[in-house]
Amino acid sequence: MRLKDKVSVVTGGAEGIGRETAIRLAKEGSKVIVSDFNEELGELTVRDIQESGGEARFFKADVTSFEQVEALVEFTVQTFGNIHVMFNNAGIGITKPFLDHSPEDYHKVVNVNQHGVYYGMLAAARKMKDLGTEGVIINNASVFGFVGTLGITGYQAAKGAVVMLTKHGALELAPHGIRVVGIGPAAVNTKIVQGYRDAGLLEYMKKQQLTRKLIEPEEIAAVTAFLATDEARSLNGSIVMADDGFASFKSDIRP
Template sequence: MKLKDKVSVITGGADGIGRATAQKFAKEGAKVVVADLNEDAGQNVVAEINNQGGEAVFFKLDVTNFDEVTALVEFAVNTFGSIDVMFNNAGIGINKPFLDHTPDDYHKVVAVNQHGVYYGMLAAARKMKELGVKGAIINNASVFGYVATLGVTGYQAAKGAVVMLTKHGALELAPYGIRVVGVAPAAVNTNIVEGYRAAGLLDYMKKQQLTRELIEPEEIAEVVSFLATDEARVMNGSVVMADDGFASFKSDLRPF
């Protein structure tokens, strides 16, 4: 119960890494706010947690709207009395070759993956400072914020920005006792890899990781859970590579 009574907010909590993290946080004793645009799926996660003896509530959220993100943080405080952990997890991907990638594609992905993280950081940090909470803000970055891959122009640009937002946020918020850290997965077995599957590149993606398998969402949730604990106090401004070695070597395989 390393997160006992910590009030934790998870964006994109209805599926994938967000869902797995919400369940993990609850098992560790946290009070969880599951935030997502998909209300039915989000309510299902809340029901799963509550049926297992945890505490969770749902908030319908569009992370591209700062007013809604601010309302989410207020909701968490009004419901559970505080906010200790903010996991900015919501993300989308569009898989197209660069020359087919449009400005609309780019802005859609950046609005969720970059602006949504910034909004979550800002709203949570302001409330933590107001309440005197020495909290943790965790951002879902990606190995693709460090190394280039095919077909995900906006995703890569946004995740690179998340890496720097994490460093900058940690620097700015340290005087208030607020930590900012990130996690950088590689190819995780969630809906976001469907573009690779549709393009026939999923086996290629697996071979870019040392175990030659997709990472499971629960494995990333374990890392995020540790980052949220007081035991991770000295981890600040860094992004943990949870990439199964993706960034550590280059395969000689080619997709074409």
């Protein structure tokens, strides 16, 4: 119960990493606001938490709207009295070759994956400062904010921006007692890798990781929950690479 008496917000909490992180945070003792555009699946995450003895509520929000993200943060404080953890997790992906990737594709992904993170950081940090809360903002970056891969132009651009937003936010917000840290998954077994499946690239992606398999969302949730705890206070402005060696061990040439 390392997060007892804490209040956490998870965007993109209906499925995948967001859902598993919301469940893990609740198991660690945090009250959780689950947010997503998918109300049905978001409410299911909340029910699963409640049935396991945790406290959770759902708030529908589109992270591409700053006003809706502000309303999410305000709802959190009105519901549970504070906000200690903001996990900016909501993300989408479009997989196409660069020359087929349109400006519309690019902006759709960047609006969610980059602007949504910025909005979550800004809204949460302002509220934490107003409340005098020593909080932590966790951004879901990606190994693809550091290394190039095929077919995900907008995703790469957005995740690279999230890496720098994390560093910049940590510097700006440290005087207010607010940590900003990121997590850098590689290929995780969620719907976001469907584009790789469709393109016949999933086995290639698995081989880029040392275990030669997809990472499970529960594994990312465990790392994210640790970053939310006081035990992780020395981690600030950095991206924790939960990538199964994807970015580090390219000298490995095993078949």
